[in-house]
Amino acid sequence: MIGKMSAVMGCENPFADECTRIKRAFLNRFLNEAGEVAGDCQTSDGCVLYNHMLCAEEDQKLAERLVDRLRTNDWHLDFGILGSRYVMESLGERGYIKELYRMLSGNTYPSYLYLAENGCTTLTECWNLGGSHNHFMFSHVSAILYRYIAGLRQPADDIGWKHFEIVPSLLPKKLDCSFDSPRGKIELHWQRAKETVHIDVAVPFGTTATLFVPECAASETRKCELTYGKYEFEWKLLYDPVLV
Numbered sequence: 001m002i003g004k005m006s007a008v009m010g011c012e013n014p015f016a017d018e019c020t021r022i023k024r025a026f027l028n029r030f031l032n033e034a035g036e037v038a039g040d041c042q043t044s045d046g047c048v049l050y051n052h053m054l055c056a057e058e059d060q061k062l063a064e065r066l067v068d069r070l071r072t073n074d075w076h077l078d079f080g081i082l083g084s085r086y087v088m089e090s091l092g093e094r095g096y097i098k099e100l101y102r103m104l105s106g107n108t109y110p111s112y113l114y115l116a117e118n119g120c121t122t123l124t125e126c127w128n129l130g131g132s133h134n135h136f137m138f139s140h141v142s143a144i145l146y147r148y149i150a151g152l153r154q155p156a157d158d159i160g161w162k163h164f165e166i167v168p169s170l171l172p173k174k175l176d177c178s179f180d181s182p183r184g185k186i187e188l189h190w191q192r193a194k195e196t197v198h199i200d201v202a203v204p205f206g207t208t209a210t211l212f213v214p215e216c217a218a219s220e221t222r223k224c225e226l227t228y229g230k231y232e233f234e235w236k237l238l239y240d241p242v243l244v
Contacts, residue, residue: 004156023053035061042069043083049090063094075102076110077127081137088140092148098242101149101171104141112141150177150188151212161186166211170197170241183207192237199233201226216241 006013013019030038030048035058037044045066048054054062066087069078079087091100107113110127118129123138125131146152151167158164161181168175170192177188184204191198197217203209209226213219217235224233 027053036065037062041078041083042066042073042087043079045069046079046083046086046090049094050086060094063090063096066090067096067099070099070103075099075106076108077103077112078110084138085140088144092144097148097169098171100144101169104144104149112138146177146179150175152177152179152186152188161207163208163210166201166209168199168212168214170214170216181207192241195237197235197237199235201231201233203228203231214241216244 002015003013003019027048030044032038035054037048045062049059049062049066052059070076077087088100091097091103104112107117114127115124115129120129120133122134123136124133125135125137149169149171151165151169153165153167154161155163155165161183164181164186166188168188168190170190173192175188175190179186181204183206185202186204186207186209187200187202189200201209201211203226205228207228211224211226211231211233213222213224213235216237216239218238219235224231
């Protein structure tokens with residue numbers, strides 16, 4: 001965080017050397033020669049990935065290991081309050097959107113939809129429905145749904161959503177999404193049919209957006225630059241984004 005603030009302000013990070021020292025000490029203590037993180041769980045892998053502690057090659061191997069954990073666990077999440085942000089953000093940031101969606105769309109214990117199917121309208125303290133039934137600790141999933149499933153993203157160098165990105169996953173067959181940004185309401189809707197997908201986008205006044213066309217959609221361009229207004233797009237689907 002201090003590093004990002006220093007970059008924005010155009011000054012040197014006074015804690016850069018200390019950050020390097022702490023990162024090195026952490027990896028020496030918790031990472032073995034095979035690149036395995038102590039703890040041997042989703043949370044420990046997610047922690048290292050989320051904090052960008054590894055080189056690109058090691059990072060990719062650890063991300064693949066995290067996905068393997070999910071697959072072995074039949075796509076069930078296996079984390080608590082600390083791991084919820086680490087695991088979901090690490091998967092989404094590295095493009096494992098389909099794997100993330102598969103984890104979130106499961107409805108057997110433990111999962112978010114397991115809570116819903118057992119009558120919960122708010123988040124519980126424990127995945128087994130125990131403890132408080134109005135608990136904020138697992139709520140980062142809301143941001144994940146907006147950022148990676150709907151695909152509404154704010155670039156790192158943007159201020160106040162003056163420019164934003166739309167990267168629709170198209171994984172849900174239908175999606176209705178809106179976000180009250182500081183500059184107005186952003187809206188995104190899509191309906192996926194067997195061979196086509198129809199998308200509606202609303203861009204607030206005084207803002208711009210870049211819409212990235214999903215790989216599964218046929219289009220002459222892979223991104224569209226949008227200004228204030230409402231837009232409709234219809235693309236032919238080259239394949240089912242859920243199955244491929």
